[in-house]
């Protein structure tokens with residue numbers, strides 16, 4: 001039996017590369033109305049420009065009809081700074097795609113649970129942070145975690161982890177918090193499928209499956225560079241030509257964002273106390289320098 005996701009309007013919180021991509025596939029493939037909010041108006045502006053560019057390119061390539069592209073673009077509305085999170089009040093689901101920071105996500109989910117009706121699904125695109133911790137933040141202060149209200153509030157929180165670039169990557173990793181209800185999981189999965197994605201399921205452990213595997217791999221590549229085992233280009237070339245990876249690990253780290261890689265690695269390291277996840281000093285120093293990869297114009301490679 002196909003489960004209906006029942007999402008007519010989606011709120012997207014954060015208009016960075018992930019949020020924008022999620023808005024794009026939701027409007028184009030799942031054909032839902034999208035409310036896009038970011039506390040930085042400039043981020044929304046550049047995000048929407050990118051969406052226009054992507055749609056134009058898909059139309060030019062004949063992958064999307066001009067009318068479908070226009071409909072998709074018309075489905076995306078911006079939530080004003082004055083409205084803030086209140087502008088998401090009538091959506092059926094929110095996907096949060098803010099920075100990879102536990103306190104920020106807990107604070108956002110606490111505010112969302114206060115502003116939005118208890119039926120709204122609250123999904124996070126987190127790459128590594130515990131959904132159980134995020135869900136617990138939605139429980140009203142003074143409430144017992146076992147109360148009906150608390151169960152309902154935390155039960156609608158779920159992890160919906162998209163991959164970059166969202167329009168291209170076929171996967172969504174679905175993560176259940178300890179508190180997530182079966183209905184929330186089923187609807188979130190159905191929504192990801194409607195966005196044209198395949199779904200895998202991971203337990204709520206640090207990094208889930210994807211980053212528990214990817215981040216040690218990226219970190220080993222950075223350690224190779226740090227130790228002088230090989231040059232940047234030869235490390236990447238080894239993986240591209242020897243193992244058929246579309247990008248070498250250093251290029252991929254730049255593409256993901258070195259601050260994001262560091263934040264994920266720190267979550268893995270503190271969450272497991274396993275030294276194999278300890279971020280390399282070089283990665284830490286590059287982030288200290290503001291060399292965050294492609295988005296900042298400099299990382300392991302130069303982009304200006």
Ligand code: CAA
Nearest residue numbers: 054061127162163164165166167168169211246247252256
């Ligand atoms: N947005 C939308 N579409 C994009 C895009 C973007 N940012 N970048 C590239 N594309 C599209 C292109 O338009 C092109 O589409 P067509 O096939 O229709 O022409 C297609 O992708 C291929 O692009 P290019 O020919 O320009 O370049 P490429 O062949 O090198 O592919 C790539 C680019 C898809 C990014 C490829 O290099 C790749 O797959 N890299 C690995 C990406 C990856 O591993 N992502 C996961 C990162 S981890 C993550 O996101 C989660 C996390 O938790 C950290």
